[in-house]
Amino acid sequence: xxxxxxxxxxxxxxxxxxxxGTILTYCVWSVGRSLRSRPQxxxxxxxxxxxxxxxxxLKLPSLTGSCSHPTGVGLGAVLFGxxxxxxxxxxxxxxxxxxxxxxxxxxxxxxLFAMGIAGAxxxxxxxxxxxxxxxxxxxxxxxxxxxxxxATYVVTAAQLAWAFPxxxxxxxxxxxxxxxxxxxxxxxxxxxxGLLTVLVxxxxxxxxxxxxxxxxxVPQGGTA
Amino acid sequence: MNKFWNAxxxxxVIGLICVPLALHEKGDETQTFTGTDDQAQQAIKDxxxxxxxxxxxxxxxxxxEVASLLxxxxxxxxxxVLGYVxxxxxxxxxxxxxxxxxx
Numbered sequence: 001x002x003x004x005x006x007x008x009x010x011x012x013x014x015x016x017x018x019x020x021g022t023i024l025t026y027c028v029w030s031v032g033r034s035l036r037s038r039p040q041x042x043x044x045x046x047x048x049x050x051x052x053x054x055x056x057x058l059k060l061p062s063l064t065g066s067c068s069h070p071t072g073v074g075l076g077a078v079l080f081g082x083x084x085x086x087x088x089x090x091x092x093x094x095x096x097x098x099x100x101x102x103x104x105x106x107x108x109x110x111x112l113f114a115m116g117i118a119g120a121x122x123x124x125x126x127x128x129x130x131x132x133x134x135x136x137x138x139x140x141x142x143x144x145x146x147x148x149x150x151a152t153y154v155v156t157a158a159q160l161a162w163a164f165p166x167x168x169x170x171x172x173x174x175x176x177x178x179x180x181x182x183x184x185x186x187x188x189x190x191x192x193x194g195l196l197t198v199l200v201x202x203x204x205x206x207x208x209x210x211x212x213x214x215x216x217x218v219p220q221g222g223t224a
Numbered sequence: 225m226n227k228f229w230n231a232x233x234x235x236x237v238i239g240l241i242c243v244p245l246a247l248h249e250k251g252d253e254t255q256t257f258t259g260t261d262d263q264a265q266q267a268i269k270d271x272x273x274x275x276x277x278x279x280x281x282x283x284x285x286x287x288x289e290v291a292s293l294l295x296x297x298x299x300x301x302x303x304x305v306l307g308y309v310x311x312x313x314x315x316x317x318x319x320x321x322x323x324x325x326x327x
Contacts, residue, residue, distance in 0.1 A: 001261035006279035007268060047309035054302030057295045061244040061257050068260045100294050101281035102261075153260075160264060164271045174271055181263045192240040199233045200306070202226065208313035 001059075001068050001182070002093065002111040003156060005104025012163045017109030023117055027086040041080070044204075044211055048076030049088035051200060055193065056092050062185040070193035071152050073119040074145025075200060078127050079217055082120035089116025114155040123148025137218055141201050146194030153182040 008016070035042060055072030062068060076085045093111050096102040103111050123144040130140035157178035166173035204212060212218045248257070268275060285291035 001259050001264070004261050004265060004277075005281045006277035007265065009275075010278065043309055043312070047306050050302040050305035050309075052302070054299045054306065057298035057302065059259065059295070060241050061248075063244045063247070065244070065248070065257060066260050066263055067257050095298065098282065099285075100291060100298075101284040104279065104281060106279045160268065164268050164275070166271055177267055177271065178264065181267055182260050185260050188240050188244070192237045195233050195237050195240075199230060199237075202230055202233075203310055204313070206226070206314075207310060207317045211313070 002096070002103035002115070003107040003160065005097070005101070006106055007104075008107050008110055008159070008163050012159070013106045013109065015109075016107075016113055016159070020109040020112040020117060024086055024090055024112065027083040031084045031087055040211075041215070044208070044215075045076070045080060045084055047204075048079055048084075049091070051075050051197075052085070052088050052092055053095075055196075056096065060189050060192070062188050064185045066181075066185050068153070068182070068185050068189055070189050070196075071115050071119055071149050072193070072197075073115060073152070074123040074141070074148045074193065074197050077120045077123035077148060078141050078144050078197075078201070079212070079215055082117070082124045085120035085123075086112070086116040089120070110159050111156075114159060115152045118155040119148045119152035122151035138198050138201065142194040142198050145197035146190040149190040149193045150183065150186055153186045154179065157182045 035045075052072035052075075055070045057069070059067045059069045071089075073085050073089065076088060090108075090112055093103055093108055093115065097104050097108055126147045127140050127144035130143050131137075135143070157175060160178045161171050161175035164174055165171045166177070205218065209218065213220050244257075285294060
């Protein structure tokens with residue numbers, strides 16, 4: 001779950017806002033440019049953003065006895081890279097901050113950095129590494145979605161630990177505490193998101209292999 | 225074969241969500257299924273009791289019923305678009321498949 005409204009000190013809120021705002025501006029420009037050269041991607045991009053929209057609305061119970069929600073960043077990051085996911089992540093977070101009192105406007109920068117930016121970077125990075133290591137496409141998709149999801153909450157814990165270091169143990173003690181809240185809860189949910197993303201990818205491969213081939217995700221005519 | 229694996233994936237996802245609920249024991253205060261964001265607020269208070277929240281959400285759903293309505297709207301909008309795109313591709317693949325058969 002995201003950092004609640006007003007729960008980051010002003011300096012941190014502003015700092016994350018500037019960092020994420022800059023990256024978001026670059027991503028909007030970059031996505032706009034690639035969509036002008038490949039307008040046929042709009043359809044599949046809308047589907048991956050919609051997947052993100054759905055998954056972030058589902059608060060799921062976890063083994064720790066608390067609830068959190070998956071991020072849905074992995075699917076789009078595997079298909080289109082990390083940049084479009086920053087833009088979609090911003091829309092999702094803004095919707096939830098304005099209408100659901102979930103997350104917040106003052107913490108939007110930090111939350112976008114955790115979910116849209118770090119989550120998508122990790123998802124894309126894991127996918128590329130897994131493909132370089134010659135792991136099958138579905139395994140790479142699973143790892144990308146699950147680890148991208150988990151990374152979001154590790155970053156959230158780090159952001160809170162940075163803002164609220166433990167008086168005795170400093171950053172490390174505080175980080176461990178916030179990891180206990182966010183990351184441990186997220187492990188089973190991240191596995192669930194990984195499996196669900198493979199399921200959606202299977203459906204896309206069954207009906208829309210051509211599109212995935214032109215994106216370079218699956219080899220032409222192969223059986224990945 | 226693919227159908228078998230897809231069914232297995234669906235079962236695994238449902239299992240991952242249901243097992244925590246099945247393990248839930250009544251009266252166990254550590255298992256209340258509250259949100260991790262609420263728990264993080266508590267953790268912030270533990271670490272820094274002097275911190276005061278300096279911004280409130282502009283608008284908060286008046287009750288958890290209204291909040292669940294909005295979450296349901298969000299989830300259904302997402303699945304609507306995802307389903308539309310998948311249906312479009314499926315329809316196109318079927319049509320092209322038939323066209324190829326005729327040719």
